[in-house]
Amino acid sequence: MDNNLKRYFAYRNRLDTYLYAMRVITIEGETIAPKKAYQERGEALSVLNNEYLALSLSDEFNDIIKNLEKNYDKYDEKIKRLIKLERKKYDLEKKVPINLQNKYVNLVNETQHFWHTAKEKDDYSIFEPYFDKLINKTLEIATYYGKTNGSYYNTFLDMYEEGITTEILDSFFNNLKENLVPLIKRISESNITIRDDFLNRKVSKKKQMKVADYILKTIGFDLSRGLLQESMHPFTDQLSKNDVRVTTHIYEDNFISNIYSCAHEGGHGIYEQNLNSKLPSIVKDACSMSIHESQSRLYENIIARSYEFTKLTYPKIQKLVKPVLDDVSLDEYYKAINKVSPSLIRTEADEVTYCLHVLIRYEIEKMIFNREITAKDIPSIWNQKYQEYLGVTVTSDKVGVLQDSHWAGGAFGYFFSYALGNAYSGQIAHYLTQEINFENLNNNTLKSIKKWLIKNIYQYGSLYPSKELIKNINNEEFNSKYYIDYLINKYKKIYNL
């Protein structure tokens, strides 16, 4: 290894350590730390973030990247990718004055805090002034970042998915809408009634934690290199390949929430645990948020909500939640967990209506970046779109515009990843099932699935952009038809269409 690379790795190691420390502190805050300490915790995170920003945007680091660039041609593909990723990130962040970045971080902390309160009290007016400031600050930062392919919004989208634009997404969402809206209509008109009253029977926390453990182990999350914890909202975060945290939230009157949260976060976790640690530095990180979501949605829906997986796990689940499912047949349970019903909450939506929730957020973000609307307009637009696309009436902002934490956390341009992730998962599953037979799915099948995913996805980290990663699997471009076909085939059977 030459001296330029050595210098780079040593410096990157320092940067990563700051990220590591901030992650540990954040995870602790979201899981076990006393609530009363949130302020000190916020201040500590703010100081660490300042130190991190100063280091990551230093002239020294620029110099380190420059030295690598000078010798670009002599490096292999992996180091070339590393140089490109570092340069892109450095240049983008460098455009925004550090002072403004620090202010932004503090504003995000504040906005998140008031979002919590507003959601708890079901009062958007508590959140609105901070949300308004945050939108303005975000648009200010956007002017520093500059436009990509003609728009500021594209710059934000590109941060989560290299190369994605509103042009691509508009066409993607249109395609989904064209196919899913009729499907939803046919389902709503079908005369099949699915019984699901038993899903609200009470199951104790203790029993549910055992179910959580069982689901994670079954899908292949390695609990000796990770941890299952509890938090208000489920999440996954990785400290290292050997320390991946997944969380769940227990609702005693909704035990399947925990089951599919665990399958979802477990999917994220399996991806993180199986990245190729031999790839250099940031190249070994996950490819993109959409690819990440493709893994969580693959495990949550295509695998864990399949008839075959349900058949495998149902006897054990019945036993663990005894006697709650004693009078429920496998078939009844399978249909209940796949019942389609337009609803208010994204994270609880069924597979068929899910992407429409995402579409609504995407359309609102576009309007924000086009400066067509401000914070005060958002609730009514939100409610109107829910009525229009899903036919549901938003009864209060708590279950409407305040439901997700993303905007309060400053994650504008993130939401589409959920829909694109779904579509990726459909295409990935298409190839996967050509090689691995899901019929009579058992623990060995699940091991083979993981192996296949390691071979086709995980081992590449972020060596390629998502688009290429998908294409490399079978030399075929991304195509949302696989996902749509999957949905149509599955729900045709369930609803006898």
Add this chain to the structure above:
Amino acid sequence: MDNNLKRYFAYRNRLDTYLYAMRVITIEGETIAPKKAYQERGEALSVLNNEYLALSLSDEFNDIIKNLEKNYDKYDEKIKRLIKLERKKYDLEKKVPINLQNKYVNLVNETQHFWHTAKEKDDYSIFEPYFDKLINKTLEIATYYGKTNGSYYNTFLDMYEEGITTEILDSFFNNLKENLVPLIKRISESNITIRDDFLNRKVSKKKQMKVADYILKTIGFDLSRGLLQESMHPFTDQLSKNDVRVTTHIYEDNFISNIYSCAHEGGHGIYEQNLNSKLPSIVKDACSMSIHESQSRLYENIIARSYEFTKLTYPKIQKLVKPVLDDVSLDEYYKAINKVSPSLIRTEADEVTYCLHVLIRYEIEKMIFNREITAKDIPSIWNQKYQEYLGVTVTSDKVGVLQDSHWAGGAFGYFFSYALGNAYSGQIAHYLTQEINFENLNNNTLKSIKKWLIKNIYQYGSLYPSKELIKNINNEEFNSKYYIDYLINKYKKIYNL
């Protein structure tokens, strides 16, 4: 606030944030983090420690302290104390080349790791080479620190207790020995037999965790500003006044270990939760390790092992561990938890023999710093002293020289704090019981005790050295006779002497 102070506080805040991050990472590692991630964790800690050292020993920080020193006379007592403490610490640490300090930190990590293995395998030879290196490195660092009152060892002692010397400690330990050895002899010759077989009855972890919770709440540890966790060895660590962590370890066949661990760590925790946060920066920190130990030992022994506290809590404990203590009277239980019996393990020792365990470690440390012995000699000296002072035969190094983690962690010069802390607790309890009647001790009494401690000890943080802090309570110098009298009076009654 003048600009020099502002600059100081901003800089100190940065330093404290590094300490905060390292503490969170360490606590997580000792409690819930996956064991397989210990290496990344160690590396992250090492990087953070390097960053911290570079900042804390920078010329900039020296300059900041110098500016405060220039205006020393115009500041109040609290800032004056702050300046003195910062200067002392800076100058001491600055004497050791950073390079050597970094090497030392890595060596400590390594030594701790091999200590764990050596203890687990009961094989001192695994530990010896690292311990030997660590001793040599410590002695090398000592030559940079220089001597205090004629010896290197005094310099190390002074780090944990301002102004303490081997001269003072020799006389202190002699006094203890002269009084306790005859007491132990009389107890061993007494014809009182104390029944304690029931202490080894099995109590489940679940039940014991409820007992832990009850004990912490009863003594006054605020669980909304702290957390009880489990770890291999119990400890207390503070992230802030609002986030104090105490841990316990559950042995199903030794349930009182958990009870008195909680009272001990809870005592540390109550001190940390009630420090005066209005004191400036480091002046609000705990006074010294001996004062810290005085609080843990006060709560563990003088309070929680008293007849009055036992009477108050026994019915609830009986209920929580039901049916294990159903056939045990209050009097039998009280005597069992205070049974005197020379033994091998310091942390499990009774109050009367405890200080002799500490004396042995103190004497060995003196020999190490006098270069009279090296790592290879220590087990045999250890065993010989246990035979001589406590009359017990060390059956293996696991329960001998390998029992404590302190030396592996580089904490030479710390052990005496346990004995001095006991003696402080005796004197503090003497004044405390003059104002607060322990008879018919109830929850209000416990609240009054905490108030008294806040008023006389906690509110001063480290504004005064321990010696002064103790003297200020009642205008009387520290005197170990109070502790000795306490022991003699208590055990005379129990053993009918």
